[in-house]
Amino acid sequence: MAKNDIEYFERRxxxxxxxAGKCDDSSARRxxxxxxxxxxxxxxxxxxxxxxxxxx
Numbered sequence: 001m002a003k004n005d006i007e008y009f010e011r012r013x014x015x016x017x018x019x020a021g022k023c024d025d026s027s028a029r030r031x032x033x034x035x036x037x038x039x040x041x042x043x044x045x046x047x048x049x050x051x052x053x054x055x056x
Contacts, residue, residue, distance in 0.1 A: 001046045013039035 013036045020032035 001043075006043055009039045009043045012036075013043070 016032045016036035016039065020029045020036065023029035023032060
């Protein structure tokens with residue numbers, strides 16, 4: 001995975017966590033947290049398809 005890809009997914013994970021922290025709705029908060037977790041896992045395994053599936 002290219003360095004700029006890693007930076008992108010790390011940034012998106014941070015953004016999703018920030019959004020989760022600002023949500024009053026528990027369902028929306030959960031979805032943002034799940035996306036953050038997926039972005040973080042993607043960086044950890046270095047394989048976008050394995051973690052994000054069709055969202056890669």
